[in-house]
Amino acid sequence: MYLIHVIGTAGSGKTSIVKVMLDWLEDHEMSAIAVNLDPAVEVIPYSPHFDIRKYVNYVSLLEEGLGPNGAFIKSVDLMLKYVDKIKESIEEAASNYVLIDTPGQMELFAFRKSTFELVKRLNELGKAVMLYILDPSLFVSEGKIDAFSFVSAILLGVSVKIRFKLPMIFAINKVDLLDDYVVELISSWLGDLSTIPFGSEEYAPLVQSLVNAIEEAGGLGETLFVSALAEIGIDDLYAAIQRIVAGGEDYATEEPSARL
């Protein structure tokens, strides 16, 4: 069983990616389920096999009198209480691919003690990978790329990767909205972060040193462009997941086992 934790900042498109991935896997006759772990999501465009809102609901906590921020923290922390139920439900499905949709705010999933424990417990079920969805609006504006903001978004992912000690796929979403030359430039940067030009600004040496460090340690690993909306790059995404969890073997070799 492969667990794919889909993370990313608010608005990056996690839920849409889960939807298109689920459709893609089903279209290719693979056994896949999606699990919703966002207690505050309103509309889910796919049918979740497990939905945390059945047990923990942000809006109910608000109505009970918690403030908006407090209710967010509380709802996310409460999820750990139901980890056995979540695991049982996933096991019962006996699917090969488990797509895990995470809270709208990545921080609540990545930087809380409770969710750290939750992820660790879920990963007992199988091989896990993190799929980090990057929103290009964080570093591309009017056709220009801000190199510092780009590295900042990459570092945010790396900080999550080393916290969970899991392999990570860096997927830049909404590629359909980017100019070709922007995609080409980002693509070459992703290939070797140390080639990014930072000019002579005050923090250039720090940023240069950090990207060199990532390259020295083997680079970012799997990086790609996708568009959930335009359904671009989903087969590449599948291939990247396979390279990590199944050592590159494609679905032909692992299906039709009911359980990996």
Added chain:
Amino acid sequence: MYLIHVIGTAGSGKTSIVKVMLDWLEDHEMSAIAVNLDPAVEVIPYSPHFDIRKYVNYVSLLEEGLGPNGAFIKSVDLMLKYVDKIKESIEEAASNYVLIDTPGQMELFAFRKSTFELVKRLNELGKAVMLYILDPSLFVSEGKIDAFSFVSAILLGVSVKIRFKLPMIFAINKVDLLDDYVVELISSWLGDLSTIPFGSEEYAPLVQSLVNAIEEAGGLGETLFVSALAEIGIDDLYAAIQRIVAGGEDYATEEPSARL
């Protein structure tokens, strides 16, 4: 005029720090104000000179039918519309110290295009510094420090620092809850991140390479321990701010000018 952007993950204690800093500055007869930029905060324990909730309110957006996540994004993005009002209000106060309290979820403040622009515009008013409040519960559990999670929390701060290109103070909050030996160990790590032991785990080379990179580029800069609740370390915090914004001159030299 000095702007101090107080950031940190949900629950790290930003608002409490703003309160004790404001009290401390006023107790020392310094001219200071606090600005609330969290549209979703329920209770503010200090009197904000400017309160964004007068213009943008998370709960109202919820009531208008936006989902919980959507309302968060919308409320934070809407703040930019009022940047001139915020700036006017700050200018009118003509205070030396402007403490800026930011949204509960740091991600909304640090990794949105709108807030990036907002911070840039606010910083036209004076010298700015980021005060990053770290919650030790992210990396200390039952008296043990998780070295990977510790570096992860540091990297999260660094990713914000390079995005905004601002000097950053790393303040570990809730020190009153930590054992002495934990404080000592973290303290020595902060002094030289490259001395942290990471063992021989898979991601150890990456983490080692990253902390070496930070040290090569001059280290983290100002780091300290505080407790908002127990009011520990607030004078150290003031001193750290002074070293960055005023080159080390203490308040005696800069007061009582009404405006710096």
